Amino acid sequence: MKILAVDASTEACSAAVYVNGEIVERLTLTPRKHIELLMPMTKEVMEAAEIELNELHGLAFSVGPGSFAGLRIACGFVQGLGAGLNIPIVPVSTLAALAYPVLEEHPDAMVMPMLDAKMNEVYWAIYALDQDGELMIIEKDQVNSLEEVYAHLADKQYNVLAVGDGWGLEPESLTQLNGTLIEDRHYPRAGDIALLAKKDLEKGLGLYADQVAPVYLRHNIAMTIEEQKAFREEKAKGAEA
Missing domain, CATH: 3.30.420.40 (ATPase, nucleotide binding domain)
Structure with a gap:
């Protein structure tokens, strides 16, 4: 399985590719520069993993909670890729x-x-x-x-x-x-998001571009993480029927 994951929910920005058990990841601390770096970082990990976008089986992103702007950037990024590639997306709790x-x-x-x-x-x-x-x-x-x-x-x-x-x-x-x-664990990493997403993709719990949205917690303007998971489980059941 091949998965691209991104995170822009905190001051850290990261991108990672999971390829058949191996993780290639890039992470940097870049307050307010996520929108500038997410695409270059994605290209870098894809090139390092020696795979093309059309080889991906799924996408994943940190859905929240976190920075409002960062969550929107990551969500929009995977929505664009997911729609273009027609592959499932897994939202993962920050x-x-x-x-x-x-x-x-x-x-x-x-x-x-x-x-x-x-x-x-x-x-x-x-x-x-x-x-x-x-x-x-x-x-x-x-x-x-x-x-x-x-x-x-x-x-x-x-x-x-x-x-x-x-x-x-x-x-x-x-x-x-x-x-x-735990001293060295201050921010989420895209590699861990990819590993969590793999479990859901294997169960058929991915969503498509028009079905994902950030989870802000502070404002009840989007589905909660539990609601999104329930939605994905219902979708998977429908696919099996």
Whole structure:
């Protein structure tokens, strides 16, 4: 299987190609320059992987939460490619993409990705792996002030591995939330988005260009991640019928 994935949801911008078990990826920190770099980075990884666009089986992108502008850029980018190539697209949660590689290394852990959402708020969730090694939602993707996060989790006594730049906003957050910081995991990566998308593409859960939209969380103007997944599952069932 060959998948192109992109991410522009945070200050980092990345593109990656998954080709039969191997990942070719490029990532750079470029605040407000995603629109300029996404196409060149895509061309670079495609050339490095030695494949053409017409060989791709699917596309994937970080659907949100994240920067409003960045989410729109990535969504529009894959919509254009997906429509032209007539191949499926998998929207992947930004927070799930942050959590997944840590869970691969620590399969018995719970991982709490947290990103700076500005306006004194954070995007956050908690993920784990189920007995089949599939990503499992413990706390769904949401946006809150840190005080609201503390209150929400006060009685739950989770011990979590902490990833994302949101953990740097308040020094006491690690103590308040029983977190152990993973130092080198501040931003999502397109390679991890591709790996998560592969699972859905294999199940026939891809969407087409006119069916994907960013998930902002802060404004209820698009389908939530859970709604998009349910939509994809219904689509897959219809294809089997």
